[in-house]
Amino acid sequence: GDQMDLVFQDMDLVPLLLQENYLNHRPRIAGDETQRLMCIAKAADAFSSGDIVNTRVRRYQNWALMPFATALGSVMPAAYVRGQREPFNLYPGEPNFPRFTAWLGNNSTANKQKRVLGELHTLMVAGGGCTADRASVRQSYLPALRRVLTLPLKSFGQDAIEGVIQTMHQYCISREELDNLLDITKFKSKAEWAEDPMKDIPTATKSAFTRSFNKSGMRARTNLMVEDQAFAKGKRKRAAPEATELVEGDPEFGEEKVKLEADEKEEEIDPAALKEQLRRRQGMSFEEREPAGKGKGKGKAKAAPGKAGTAKGRSKGRGK
Structure with missing residues (x-):
């Protein structure tokens, strides 16, 4: 009791x-x-x-x-x-x-790694990099990506940065997700194979790699795979054109027919439109960012010439 x-x-x-x-x-x-x-x-x-x-x-x-x-x-x-x-006498003293x-700390770490693994799996599958389940991504893809994304930087230095960035874009992995990938694939061992692969990469190479990835102007893009039906119906109603009927023999009928045929041919042979259509079908990918210099509200405002002249005139008038 x-x-x-x-x-x-x-x-x-x-x-x-x-x-x-x-x-x-x-x-x-x-x-x-x-x-x-x-x-x-x-x-x-x-x-x-x-x-x-x-x-x-x-x-x-x-x-x-x-x-x-x-x-x-x-x-x-x-x-x-x-x-x-x-x-246990595992070591002296x-x-x-x-x-x-130790279960509380281990359970917290396991939950964090499950969450990070779920985010990586979602990015890779939605971006079209793989079609495997979460277990296969952890057992097959991530150990291979751990070596593919780090060994070239260690062996060839800054010359391998471009190839590594292309591989990251292919699997929709950002710079932060690369750190998460290395974190969930590490092991608690003092063996050489369990060491941090980024440890032997020079600091200059890692800095150049981060700058190159940021300069690539790519950011993660997501699409809604299922469109809201209510919003879609409202959008279709707003975008519906006026009902006009063209009768054969009308002068505008021939011009409209030629225009539609030209548009259809252009859409069929335009590779850029086809590429854009395929990109939009992806659930997640990388797309180019807008240049930093463009946009509203940027740049210093210049003083109006009339006001500047008035100020000069006042100063001269006071001096006399």
Whole structure:
């Protein structure tokens, strides 16, 4: 009863603390290493059963099972592994004190990486770079892009910037998304293959790469794949031309017919219009930005010549 009262002080945190530290304890009821492993296995089974009951409590709001979940997930594992605590001796001077649960931080990192992966998958699929699902993008595309977008900069320096930018445009990856790609494909390892690929690239090359990508004048563009029907109907009503009927033999009938035929031929052979039509069908792509010098309200206003002359005249008049 007292142990269950202690667990109920924080029902969500106490089982996590026990799961983080139960392997460091040598059970009193274990006479040798074999019996110790058996106690650890029984404690792990109790943790698993407690998680199952706790999930049922949360999902179906069956709060009457809370004492049972507490007994399975906290009291029973503590009874199996009760004993002296000892470190793993993984490195010299390893401290021998209880650790705070690492699950909270790992869960937050996992949720962030899932969100970033979803954004990358949406960009790549909507831009036409790939047609795979999210798992295939993470397992096949991103590891390959990690090498394709960084190794040329490391091997050839600034000469490879143009090719890397073209590949990024093909998969609709911006400069910020490249950093996210490198973040979700890294591993917690000290091996050479797990090192940051941007570490060995000179700072001058990385700065030139960022400037070149910004100067390319490309920005992400998105389209609505499904148009609002109410808005579309209203737009069609507003844009509807006046009803005019041309009768064959009318002088305007021949001119209108020739104009329509010319427009149809021009649309059929115009590659620019075809390219623009294909671009608009994409859900997301890169398009050129407007030049920075163009636009309204930019530039310094010049003083009116009449006012300037008046000011000069006043100054001269005062001086006399």
